[in-house]
Amino acid sequence: xxxxxxxxxxxxxxxxxxxxxxxxxxxxxxxxxxxxxxxxxxxxxxxxxxxxxxxxxxxxxxxxxxxxxxxxxxxxxxxxxxxxxxxxxxxxxxxxxxxxxxxxxxxxxxxxxxxxxxxxxxxxxxxxxxxxx
Amino acid sequence: xxxxxxxxxxxxxxxxxxxxxxxxxxxxxxxxxxxxxxxxxxxxxxxxxxxxxxxxxxxxxxxxxxxxxxxxxxxxxxxxxxxxxxxxxxxxxxxxxxxxxxxxxxxxxxxxxxxxxxxxxxxxxxxxxxxxx
DNA sequence: CTGGATCCTCCTAGATACTG
DNA sequence: CAGTATCTAGGAGGATCCAG
Numbered sequence: 001x002x003x004x005x006x007x008x009x010x011x012x013x014x015x016x017x018x019x020x021x022x023x024x025x026x027x028x029x030x031x032x033x034x035x036x037x038x039x040x041x042x043x044x045x046x047x048x049x050x051x052x053x054x055x056x057x058x059x060x061x062x063x064x065x066x067x068x069x070x071x072x073x074x075x076x077x078x079x080x081x082x083x084x085x086x087x088x089x090x091x092x093x094x095x096x097x098x099x100x101x102x103x104x105x106x107x108x109x110x111x112x113x114x115x116x117x118x119x120x121x122x123x124x125x126x127x128x129x130x131x132x133x
Numbered sequence: 134x135x136x137x138x139x140x141x142x143x144x145x146x147x148x149x150x151x152x153x154x155x156x157x158x159x160x161x162x163x164x165x166x167x168x169x170x171x172x173x174x175x176x177x178x179x180x181x182x183x184x185x186x187x188x189x190x191x192x193x194x195x196x197x198x199x200x201x202x203x204x205x206x207x208x209x210x211x212x213x214x215x216x217x218x219x220x221x222x223x224x225x226x227x228x229x230x231x232x233x234x235x236x237x238x239x240x241x242x243x244x245x246x247x248x249x250x251x252x253x254x255x256x257x258x259x260x261x262x263x264x265x266x
Numbered sequence: 267c268t269g270g271a272t273c274c275t276c277c278t279a280g281a282t283a284c285t286g
Numbered sequence: 287c288a289g290t291a292t293c294t295a296g297g298a299g300g301a302t303c304c305a306g
Contacts, residue, residue, distance in 0.1 A: 014280095017194035026240075027172070028254075029247035034167025036299090039160070052268055061150035063300055068269060078257025089267040090306085099253050106246045107159075113239045114162035120232050121161075124211025147300095169279085185288055196280050201289060222287045223286090270305075277298085285290075 032077065037062055037070040039107055042096070045080065046104045049095035079103060165210065170195060170203040172240055175229070178213065179237045182228035212236060 021027050033039055037059065044050060044058045055067060062070075071094060074080045079100040085091040096104065154160050166172055170192065177183060177191045188200060195203075204227060207213045212233040218224040229237065 014194035017192075021173075025247040025251035026244040028251065029243060030167055030172060034163055039163055040154075059150075061147035064269065065271095065301090066299065069299090076258055076261040077254045078261075084268095090269095092268060099250060099257070102250065103246075106243065109242055110162060110239065111159040113236075114158040117232060117235065118158035118161065121210045124232070125209055128209040128211075189288095196282095197289065198281090198291095199279070202279095217288095223289095225288065268306090270303105272301100272303085274301085275299090277296105278294105279296090280294095282293085283291085286288090 032073075033103070033107065033110075035070065035073075037066055038074065041067075041070055041074065042079065042100060042104050042107060045094060045096045045100070049083075049093045052092050052094070055094065074100070165206075166236070166240065166243075168203065168206075170199055171207065174200075174203055174207065175212065175233060175237050175240060178227060178229045178233070182216075182226045185225050185227070188227065207233070 040059050040062075041055065044055060050058070052067070052071075055071075056062065056064070059067070071080065071082065075082050078097055081095050081097055083093045083095070085093070173192050173195075174188065177188060183191065185200070185204075188204075189195065189197070192200070204213065204215065208215050211230055214228050214230055216226045216228070218226070
């Protein structure tokens with residue numbers, strides 16, 4: 001016994017690291033905003049509250065399932081509020097919370113960086129792709 | 134003919150929207166930094182250049198494949214430089230470029246926001262989970 | 267109108283094993 | 287030491303149907 005293989009040791013490290021990463025707020029946040037639809041939803045809501053169907057139209061191409069799923073997780077995290085008006089037919093409005101607004105500011109910062117540096121990245125990419133082998 | 138189904142129209146919208154999203158710098162950047170390993174690699178390199186094996190150890194749990202893949206894409210984007218020293222055995226160092234350093238600052242901003250607001254998110258989450266259905 | 271539930275497919279992370 | 291090649295399993299996301 002006591003012969004821990006490399007694979008076993010690596011597995012162990014992986015498990016520990018997984019735990020570390022999950023407990024890391026930064027990675028939690030990164031996971032959240034990196035979601036394909038989250039940034040679009042938050043962006044769409046910065047201009048004010050919107051109905052479900054409005055979002056469907058504004059974020060063309062999203063499936064009902066993903067939109068609902070995204071909104072639910074954002075609601076759970078306190079980023080958006082969900083308001084149901086029991087009329088006929090039902091009307092549901094979504095709106096950013098203060099926390100959500102704060103997040104939108106962070107996203108704006110990300111956006112600024114992106115627009116400021118995207119050219120450099122594209123240049124680097126072209127150069128890399130053009131370089132011999 | 135001319136009977137475009139809802140699915141077809143949606144598919145069309147999806148394709149157009151995909152093109153739009155891909156051309157959006159913000160989403161390109163978001164895709165990049167949201168990669169599970171990118172933030173960790175960039176973070177690891179902020180303290181200075183590191184060898185491939187150093188990174189393997191520092192970012193315990195990453196497979197050679199993913200590390201290489203991550204480093205290649207970062208190199209392509211001009212975020213890191215790859216320096217090969219043809220000694221025996223070979224030695225390869227990775228280092229952040231100025232652009233990479235700039236990116237690390239953005240990541241730091243994300244980190245700050247995360248640490249500042251993670252508690253609110255967790256509270257909201259607990260509250261949401263505890264609320265009756 | 268606003269979703270929930272189900273099925274199904276594709277993509278990719280990761281394990282494993284091999285090479286210069 | 288620093289990767290590359292190959293394979294596979296799991297999960298994310300879409301289509302579809304159904305319900306309050």
